[in-house]
Amino acid sequence: MRRSHASPLGALVASLLALAPSPGSAFYFPGVAPTSYKTGDTVPLFVNHLTPANSQSDPKLRSVFSFDYYHPPFHFCRPEGGPQYIRESLGSILFGDRIQTSPFELKMGQNESCKALCSTQTFAALDSKFVNSRIFQGYDLNWLIDGLPAAQLVKVGDDDPFYSPGFALGTVEGDQPRFNNHYDIFIDYHEAGPDSFRVVGVLLSPFSFRESKYNGEGQQATCGDQTAPLVLVENGNTEVTFTYGVYWRLSSTPFATRWDKYLHVYDAKIHWFSLVNSAVIVVFLIGMVSTILVRTLKKDIARYNRLDQLALDDFSANGTMEDGVQEDSGWKLVHGDVFRPPKNPLFLAVIVGNGAQLFMMAGLTIAFALLGFLSPSNRGALGTVIIIFYTLFGFIGGYVSSRLYKFFHGESWKLCFFYTPVALPALVFATFFLLNLFVWGRGASGAVPFTTMLVLVIIWFVISVPLSLAGSWFGFKQPVIESPVHTNQIPRQIPPSGGYLRPIPSMALAGVLPFGAIFVELYFIMNSIWFSKVYYMFGFLFICYGLMIMTSAAVTVLMIYFLLCAENYHWQWRSFCTAGASAFYVFASALLYWAKDVSFGSWTSGVLYLGYSALLSLLFFILTGTIGFFASWLFVLKIYKSIKVD
Ligand SMILES: *[C@@H]1O[C@H](CO)[C@@H](O)[C@H](O)[C@H]1NC(C)=O
Numbered sequence: 285m286r287r288s289h290a291s292p293l294g295a296l297v298a299s300l301l302a303l304a305p306s307p308g309s310a311f312y313f314p315g316v317a318p319t320s321y322k323t324g325d326t327v328p329l330f331v332n333h334l335t336p337a338n339s340q341s342d343p344k345l346r347s348v349f350s351f352d353y354y355h356p357p358f359h360f361c362r363p364e365g366g367p368q369y370i371r372e373s374l375g376s377i378l379f380g381d382r383i384q385t386s387p388f389e390l391k392m393g394q395n396e397s398c399k400a401l402c403s404t405q406t407f408a409a410l411d412s413k414f415v416n417s418r419i420f421q422g423y424d425l426n427w428l429i430d431g432l433p434a435a436q437l438v439k440v441g442d443d444d445p446f447y448s449p450g451f452a453l454g455t456v457e458g459d460q461p462r463f464n465n466h467y468d469i470f471i472d473y474h475e476a477g478p479d480s481f482r483v484v485g486v487l488l489s490p491f492s493f494r495e496s497k498y499n500g501e502g503q504q505a506t507c508g509d510q511t512a513p514l515v516l517v518e519n520g521n522t523e524v525t526f527t528y529g530v531y532w533r534l535s536s537t538p539f540a541t542r543w544d545k546y547l548h549v550y551d552a553k554i555h556w557f558s559l560v561n562s563a564v565i566v567v568f569l570i571g572m573v574s575t576i577l578v579r580t581l582k583k584d585i586a587r588y589n590r591l592d593q594l595a596l597d598d599f600s601a602n603g604t605m606e607d608g609v610q611e612d613s614g615w616k617l618v619h620g621d622v623f624r625p626p627k628n629p630l631f632l633a634v635i636v637g638n639g640a641q642l643f644m645m646a647g648l649t650i651a652f653a654l655l656g657f658l659s660p661s662n663r664g665a666l667g668t669v670i671i672i673f674y675t676l677f678g679f680i681g682g683y684v685s686s687r688l689y690k691f692f693h694g695e696s697w698k699l700c701f702f703y704t705p706v707a708l709p710a711l712v713f714a715t716f717f718l719l720n721l722f723v724w725g726r727g728a729s730g731a732v733p734f735t736t737m738l739v740l741v742i743i744w745f746v747i748s749v750p751l752s753l754a755g756s757w758f759g760f761k762q763p764v765i766e767s768p769v770h771t772n773q774i775p776r777q778i779p780p781s782g783g784y785l786r787p788i789p790s791m792a793l794a795g796v797l798p799f800g801a802i803f804v805e806l807y808f809i810m811n812s813i814w815f816s817k818v819y820y821m822f823g824f825l826f827i828c829y830g831l832m833i834m835t836s837a838a839v840t841v842l843m844i845y846f847l848l849c850a851e852n853y854h855w856q857w858r859s860f861c862t863a864g865a866s867a868f869y870v871f872a873s874a875l876l877y878w879a880k881d882v883s884f885g886s887w888t889s890g891v892l893y894l895g896y897s898a899l900l901s902l903l904f905f906i907l908t909g910t911i912g913f914f915a916s917w918l919f920v921l922k923i924y925k926s927i928k929v930d
Contacts, residue, residue, distance in 0.1 A: 318539045319430060320480040321392040327471070327483060329388040330370055330428045331360075332381055335816040337424035337450055345814050345882045346421040348889045349726055350380050353425075357411040361402035361526050363387040375667020377736050380816065383428065389503070390429070392473070392481055393532050398466075400505035401526040404498045412516035419454035419461040421885065425490075426450050426816075429471065430483035431661060435546065437487055446548035449817070451488045462513040464490035467528040472535035474542075484535050484542035496525040543661055547820055555824050558804035562831045565800055569838040576845055581923055588616050588927050615848035616927055620772030622848065622920060626856035629692035630700055632913075636860070637685025638708040639910025642903060644680050645673040650829050653822035660818040671743065678705055678748040682755025691765045701760075705752035708906070709744055712899060719895045722888050768925040781850040787858065790847075794839045795865025798908055801831040803873060810877055814893075836863040836908050837915035844916045855916055863912020867905030871897060 321327055331353040336346060353360055354367055367384040376383075387401055407415070426449065427434040433449035454463045472485030494515075495508030505527050508514075516522045537545075615622075626632055649670055652658060658665045685704040686697075694700060716732075723731035784790055805821070805828045812819035840863045844855045852858075874897035884890050 318476070318482050320476055320482055321473075322479050323393040323481070325392045327390045327392055327430055329386050329390055329469075330383050331367075331386045332383050332426040332428060334358075334418070334423045334425055334453060335380075335450065336814075337422055337452075338815055342422055343881065346885060346889075347423075348814060348884075348892045349723060350816065351418070351423070352382055353384060353386075357414040359405040359407060359411065359524065361387050361405075373664040373668045374671060374736065374739065375669070376664020378671075378732060378740075379664060379667045381664060386427075388469075388528065390469070390471070390530050395529075395531050397529045398496075398505055398507035398527055399503045399529070400498045401503075401528060405524045405526070407516050407522040407524055409518055409520060412522055413518050415453075415463060415516055416461040416518065417885075419452075419463065420456060423453045424450035425453055427486075427488070429469075429486045431663075432483060432486050432542065433546070434469070434486045434488040436489075438548075440548075443548070447485065447487065447546045448548070449546060451490050454492065457513070460515055462492040463516050463524070464492050465514055465524050465526050466491040466493045466496060466507055468531065469528060470531045470533060472533050472537065474535050474538055476539065482539045482542075484537045484539055485545065493527070496527050498525045543659065547660070547818075554804055555821065559824065559827060559831075562801035562828065562835070565797060566831050566834050566838070569797065569835060569842070573838045573841055576842065581926075584614065584616070585923075585926050592928055614851070615845070615923065617851050618776060618848060618853040619769045619924055619927070621776045621853040622855065622924060623767035623769065623771050624775060624853065625692040625694070626854065628857075629689060629694050630696055630703070632856060632860065633685045633689035633692060633694065633700055634703045634707055635906055636688055636910050636913055637681040637683075637704045639906045639913075640684040641674065641677045641681035642907045643910055644677040645670065646907065647829065648673050648677075650822060650826050653820075654826045658822070660820055671740075675743055675748045676751065678752035679755035679758075681705065682752035682757075683759040684755075686756040686759035687762060687765065690760065690762075691767075697760065701753060701756045704756060705744075705749045709748070712903070713741070713744075715895060715899050719892055722892055726888055765921075768921060769927075776851070776853070778852050778854070779850070781847075781852055785847055785850050785852070787861070790843055790858070791862050791865035791868075794843050794862045795867075795869055797839045798832050798836040798863065798866040799869035799873075801835045802828050803869075804828075806870065806873065807877070810874065813896075814882075832908070833911055836866070836911040839863070840912035841915050841919045844919060848920075855920060856913070859916035860909040860913045863915075864905040864909030866908050867901045870904050871901040874901070 333350040333352055334355075335350045336348065338345065351358070354362060363385050364387070367386070370383040370385070372381055372383060389399075425434075433447075434451060435447035435449045436451045437445050438448040439445040452464065454461055456462070468489040468491065470487040470489070471483060472487075473481045474484045476482050491510060492513040492515075493508030493510070494512040495506075496514075497506050497508075499505055505525060507527050507529075514522075514524065516524075649658075649666070652669055653666065658669060682701070682704050686700055689697075689700045717737065720731050720737075784793055805825050808821065809819055809825075811817065840859050843862050844859050847855060847858060874893075878893065882893065884893070
């Protein structure tokens, strides 16, 4: 984010984004206060799971599973007494982190060139096969040293080189998989005071040395060299000695800005381009909607009210109603039906309630992230905050659904109270659980542990459900929202409408605009989800979220206005689905991403990918649908309030 912007717009948005303290800001977030080491102090190295990654030579995603570092076929050396799990936040576990101790001994300021990690390991043929296929799939190792990820130096185009977290399990030369068994660890450290040092950067160069030998006692070894790379043979045993070297480099980077070189904005131009693009769409849409609201509606209303007056005058003059009233057409005609409850009012109330809950959660999470509370140095904070907000906003969900249900003159109160906190979470959880079964089945470690699932269920049951019930009760006690016009006894005939007002075309047409506001950010989010990379471009995301809300609202209001003008008063579900239709584009883009950037070797990866994409699209459907529904609801209330009806 520290780049000079040529255009004034760029500068403006940049200064906006700069409001978000980058990790370089001068105060520390909880849990990431600096640790100082004296010369010779041990700096712990923790190991995290292995994740699929993309390299510049092979940018495709080949698997979605992650593996525990101590998964037996890898034969990675264990610390004495076995590895221990490091305590983590719920969000961190949900997002797949499995952090454990390791046998590395890093002493502050003391270089080592070749140390053995443990005695020689023997890879049987099956293990070698397993590891080789992970190398072909481009798996990365993820280590943490003093909270910093071990990274590789990457240079893209003319940008400054930056630290990209994770490093390769092995490399593929020709079609020969070479397994990395030597790690050169370069640690940048900063002198904070006399004999007080802090870790401010970690770079890793992995090597494949066939000739490395373990020298019996302790950690002594002789390391091979690159002329003889190590290849795990698949028809016999392979002996492997794991070794490492440590190099301490004094750095001028202070602790406070140590994350800066990790946070690289890929293709910043694309973000700017998409922002400007969506901003133009939004301005155009808002212009159109306000033209309609301010001019057309004003004219309509004036005309309707004048016509009423005329008709009344006529009536008193001639004693008959003149035909002038016949001119009355468009949205006013349906005033006796527009507040007729929709089909399945309970269902609509429940999902709008859930949508409101998601809406608040997403908005507040992004705002929180923008304020810098969720910086990547605070591992798992994002996941934790999402869960906390979702749980707390159960209250909003209950409140909204019960008020809306009352507005629809619903009768089945108990069902509304019950379904709001249960239906969607149960669906999401069931899908999540099912998809996890596949991961368990594969023996991969990315599966969320059963205890974590249990904790989620308990949080939901003990906090979220009661809050939602309380919200429902509170909403139930509120007076019903009055319709400004009366609803006729007998429903009006709806004239057939054609063209873009038919459900499918109207949804396809309207849904593309909110999607347009977010698709670039969506691409980056998908990338960071599937490649387990940190996503931190929350400044962009915040603006995109705002633009998406405005587009969804504006385009739905526009569509509903046309619908009402065509004397079709079924606006409730239509408004929800019109805005929600952008979720189909989201799903389609996931499929496109699959076609373009993904190449799975196993069908289980495909099932997981499709399952999670569908789940995300469903949540997005409910979120945008709710925005569309609320915008239309306000719109309809407002315009029918302003006309006189006898
Ligand atoms: C340790 O290695 C680094 C990198 O090669 C070097 O810059 C530094 O001077 C070495 N430190 C010592 C104490 O030898």
